[in-house]
Amino acid sequence: MLKKLTILILFSFTLLTFTACGSKNSEDNKTTSQSKTKVVVTFNAMREIAAAVGKDKVDIVTIIPDGTEPHDFEPKAKDLENLNDAKIFMYNGLSMESWVDKVLESVDNKNLITVDGSKGYNAIKNTDSEEIEEHGQYDPHLWLSLKGAKNEAKNLKDALVKTDPSNKAYYEKNYKDFALQLDTLYDEYNKKFEAVSNKSFVTGHAAFAYLCRDYGLIQNSVEDVFAAGEPSAKKLKELTDFCTKNNIKTVFVEDMVSPKVSNALAKEVGAKVETIHTIESKEDNKDYIQCMRENLEMIYTSLK
Numbered sequence: 001m002l003k004k005l006t007i008l009i010l011f012s013f014t015l016l017t018f019t020a021c022g023s024k025n026s027e028d029n030k031t032t033s034q035s036k037t038k039v040v041v042t043f044n045a046m047r048e049i050a051a052a053v054g055k056d057k058v059d060i061v062t063i064i065p066d067g068t069e070p071h072d073f074e075p076k077a078k079d080l081e082n083l084n085d086a087k088i089f090m091y092n093g094l095s096m097e098s099w100v101d102k103v104l105e106s107v108d109n110k111n112l113i114t115v116d117g118s119k120g121y122n123a124i125k126n127t128d129s130e131e132i133e134e135h136g137q138y139d140p141h142l143w144l145s146l147k148g149a150k151n152e153a154k155n156l157k158d159a160l161v162k163t164d165p166s167n168k169a170y171y172e173k174n175y176k177d178f179a180l181q182l183d184t185l186y187d188e189y190n191k192k193f194e195a196v197s198n199k200s201f202v203t204g205h206a207a208f209a210y211l212c213r214d215y216g217l218i219q220n221s222v223e224d225v226f227a228a229g230e231p232s233a234k235k236l237k238e239l240t241d242f243c244t245k246n247n248i249k250t251v252f253v254e255d256m257v258s259p260k261v262s263n264a265l266a267k268e269v270g271a272k273v274e275t276i277h278t279i280e281s282k283e284d285n286k287d288y289i290q291c292m293r294e295n296l297e298m299i300y301t302s303l304k
Contacts, residue, residue, distance in 0.1 A: 039054060044062060044064075090159070250271055253273055
């Protein structure tokens with residue numbers, strides 16, 4: 001009887017200890033979460049940049065699910081809730097997220113700092129009247145340029161320093177480290193692209209204008225505007241002629257764009273089809289630098 005009583009006491013003590021530890025761990029996790037700066041971002045590329053600059057001092061929430069076009073996204077009530085208790089909201093800008101202004105009008109958070117990643121950058125103007133009417137005055141694909149990503153990272157860094165000044169040195173260091181990686185990668189491929197005479201490549205989606213400007217390259221896209229349907233017969237003939245004239249060996253396609261026409265074009269001109277990263281969604285669990293390095297290498301290889 002005494003032995004059973006002893007066992008019962010020991011069991012109760014052990015249970016109490018584990019319960020206490022569990023409560024403590026739960027409180028610790030809650031405190032840790034609350035001590036981080038909550039940053040809400042629109043899509044994956046912004047998340048990659050925020051993670052590089054904020055690292056373990058930020059809690060990042062991404063509004064747009066992987067596999068969803070930022071152009072077409074419609075925010076839900078839960079997205080407003082996330083913004084209501086966030087410290088920072090980062091978006092790409094240049095009308096990539098056309099719904100931002102409307103959403104911000106509905107947010108009840110006077111202390112929210114908004115970060116337009118494109119602020120201060122020399123944006124590329126759209127020249128086609130249909131593009132301007134449908135998608136705005138500027139090309140929004142800024143993050144697909146290493147220089148553009150550096151601009152966006154700096155804008156976020158400034159916001160983090162303003163929100164959390166006690167960790168200014170931390171954010172400054174992370175930004176400098178990330179900027180150095182971007183600059184080093186840019187310099188590496190700038191030398192490579194300077195060494196090739198062919199400067200033209202073909203994509204399914206006209207998303208690489210900023211990258212082309214950085215390196216003096218020329219893109220021609222299978223689709224006329226963003227992800228807006230198939231090209232006309234005239235456009236396809238122009239693309240075929242372009243591929244033949246410029247000895248195009250590769251037609252690049254993107255995850256969220258139908259490869260149907262790209263495949264037909266590649267077959268017509270004897271080229272292969274390769275998938276290129278847009279980083280709008282998480283791709284193969286790669287970070288921003290890894291995706292951009294692969295993009296640059298694929299484009300460079302196609303030009304040799």
